[in-house]
Amino acid sequence: MAVKLPDVFVERMKRQLGEQFDAFLESYEQPRHYGLRFNPLKVKVESFAAETPFQLRPVTWAEHAYYYNEQDRPGRHPYYHAGLYYIQEPSAMAPGELLGVEPGDKVLDLCAAPGGKSTQLAAKLHGRGLLVSNDQSAERTKALVKNLELFGVRNSLVLNESPHRMSRRFVGFFDKILVDAPCSGEGMFRKDENMWREWSEQSIVKCTAMQRDILRHAALMLAPGGRLVYSTCTFAVEENERMMLEFLAEHEDFEWLDVKRSPGFAAGQTFGMDATDEQRMLAARSVRLWPHLLDGEGHFVALLGKRGEREEQVANERDVRQREARPAARAALHLQDLHQFLREQTTLDWHGERFVTYGDHVYRMSEVTPDLDGLKVVRPGQYVGVLKKNRFEPAHALALAMRVGDAQCSLSLSLDDERLQRYLRGETLDVPFEHLQFADGYSGTAADKRYVLICLGPYPLGWGKWQQGIVKNEYPQTWRRLS
Secondary structure, three states: OOOOOOHHHHHHHHHHHHHHHHHHHHHOOOOOOEEEEEOOOOOOHHHHHHHOOOOEEEOOOOOOEEEEOHHHOHHHOHHHHOOOEEEOOHHHHHHHHHOOOOOOOEEEEOOOOOOHHHHHHHHHHOOOOEEEEEOOOOOHHHHHHHHHHHOOOOOEEEEOOOHHHHHHHOOOOEEEEEEEOOOOOHHHOOOOHHHHHHOOHHHHHHHHHHHHHHHHHHHHHEEEEEEEEEEEOOOOHHHOHHHHHHHHHHOOOEEEEOOOOOOOEEEOOOOOOOOOHHHHHHHOOOEEEOOOOOOOOOEEEEEEEEOOOOOOOHHHHHHHHHHHHHHHHHHHHHOHHHHHHHHHHEOOOOOOOOEEEEOOEEEEOOOOOOOOOOOOEEEOOEEEEEEEOOEEEEOHHHHHOOOHHHEOEEEEEOOOOHHHHHHHOOOOEEOOHHHOEEOOOOOOOOOOEEEEEEEEOOEEEEEEEEEOOEEEEOOOHHHOOOO
């Protein structure tokens, strides 16, 4: 369906863009662009990209990112079910890239669902530090959790909280914060027809009120010396440059930083504002991604820094120490079945790890996770599994975060093995004992009953239970392919 741009929007863009308007309007007659990011937590990106059946070309402003052809449909490929890449609109990759996350950082993705930017931030942490992914919509956190688990992220927690409640718990806690703010969505008109159908000038007014509130609380959670990226997918100056100038006027401890510019990135602007020379200079430090200047949709990104040097977070560290004793006590009393599973079915050495139980569900928590009491917690850490009567059942999320050598017993399926599609459909598999692979130093017999890590080549897909040549399928019912 052709994009039917709202008349009020068209008139404003004509004034805002001037001589570039015709090129901007023409871009809506062009097909949209499709992108994916490979998962460095699971694959060696350069070599794996060369092995895929997709026609790829690099996205210049994001690491491990490529354009693909729509007809390749990578979301239907078994590689997707192994979490080897995340499908994401190319311009939407810019904010996570410009935040400058490094391994060991404590990072907050404040408006995180469905999880594209969170998976990007997790990849940059390389399993170190902590990623807190939050979304105020309980329904949207379901997709967020699934995408983080599919990506094999081990050092994240997921919250379903308001920025206001979070800011009272995480004062000065984070090194990096991403605020991909809810917005009027003008940059997505070509991608999603619902955006232009539902847009109105009132959308801008409504969104700016939410953005102010979110930024105010995000500022409290950033540590001195930390960085905050504010991004939207809209062209409205009110939601972008004006929002940043207003924020800086109220937060003297913040400064507007320059960002790395890639080809096609345009400087921020002060259209419609009675701006000073200093304000115009500051606004130009942000970047705008226009659909007529690059292969992607519309986006705005600004990078802010909080002045000062990082101080020791004494209160938060105290919270961590207080909670360490409680999970340790639980482990001693209630987690014998988990540790038995780890000894008998895996090669993992998790003695001394920090576990917490919510009901019968077991999670492995990052050592830097603060006290979460009183918050709406969706995932307090890596989901490990469920304690049943006299046994432990490993979670699908645990399988996806493992490597093939982490399981004592595995089954590797090739792309042309008919059992691969059957496994993804949830069917029982015929697997002779000699098809099983055992990790170095481990072995089994045909009389054993055991968990098997089912893999696509070396990449885990999920669990199965093997007994006498039959694998009972443990692939989650809600994840199964229908065809």
